[in-house]
Amino acid sequence: MSNLFQFPDDREASSAAKVRALEALLIEKGVIGSDSVDTVLEHFETMAGPFNGAKIVARAWVDPAFKQRLVADTPAAIAELALPQGMAGAEGEHMAAVANGEDVHNLIICTLCSCYPWPVLGLPPYWYKDPVFRARGVREPRAVLKEFGVEVPAAKDVKVWDSSAQIRWFVVPERPANTGHMSETELAALVTPESMMGVALVAPPASA
Ligand code: FE
Numbered sequence: 712m713s714n715l716f717q718f719p720d721d722r723e724a725s726s727a728a729k730v731r732a733l734e735a736l737l738i739e740k741g742v743i744g745s746d747s748v749d750t751v752l753e754h755f756e757t758m759a760g761p762f763n764g765a766k767i768v769a770r771a772w773v774d775p776a777f778k779q780r781l782v783a784d785t786p787a788a789i790a791e792l793a794l795p796q797g798m799a800g801a802e803g804e805h806m807a808a809v810a811n812g813e814d815v816h817n818l819i820i821c822t823l824c825s826c827y828p829w830p831v832l833g834l835p836p837y838w839y840k841d842p843v844f845r846a847r848g849v850r851e852p853r854a855v856l857k858e859f860g861v862e863v864p865a866a867k868d869v870k871v872w873d874s875s876a877q878i879r880w881f882v883v884p885e886r887p888a889n890t891g892h893m894s895e896t897e898l899a900a901l902v903t904p905e906s907m908m909g910v911a912l913v914a915p916p917a918s919a
Pocket of ligand 1: 821823824825826827874875876
């Protein structure tokens with residue numbers, strides 16, 4: 712993870728404590744039920760998350776015709792796959808895929824706030840909402856990508872896609888070398904959320 716952003720070391724712990732306090736208060740006041748938060752969490756663990764995006768990417772890697780359809784009409788191509796019901800849920804409207812390749816590296820961002828394709832990527836990481844990332848990502852994407860550990864060769868274009876309530880982008884990363892022997896399921900296991908945001912490449916399997 713990049714050191715791009717300055718957050719206090721106890722950020723995760725203090726956020727978790729605030730959430731626990733807020734949840735307890737909401738339950739006490741009768742605003743939510745005692746199992747409401749668990750239900751939402753379960754949705755993002757089983758229905759809507761990067762495990763869906765990884766399956767879509769792996770299919771695109773093994774099936775070039777599917778990849779073409781995915782880029783041309785993302786919702787229609789996704790509908791071909793047997794993915795969970797959460798695919799139709801919030802923040803899943805108007806998703807659009809862009810594919811990395813020899814000539815282009817894509818980066819997704821939401822300059823306005825934090826629009827993100829929840830059904831295929833899950834909930835965005837906190838730094839996706841950071842004003843510094845949102846501003847620098849469009850102003851100097853190559854420098855930002857380098858800080859994330861992705862050095863894009865000068866000959867390769869960098870395209871930045873601004874997600875919004877109208878379109879929520881995700882990236883089909885490049886398939887790593889030496890994966891020709893791998894099954895679609897094994898390939899899906901290589902795909903990280905960061906790679907589908909464009910801030911990471913997909914690493915080849917450790918055994919390759
Ligand atoms: Fe947004």
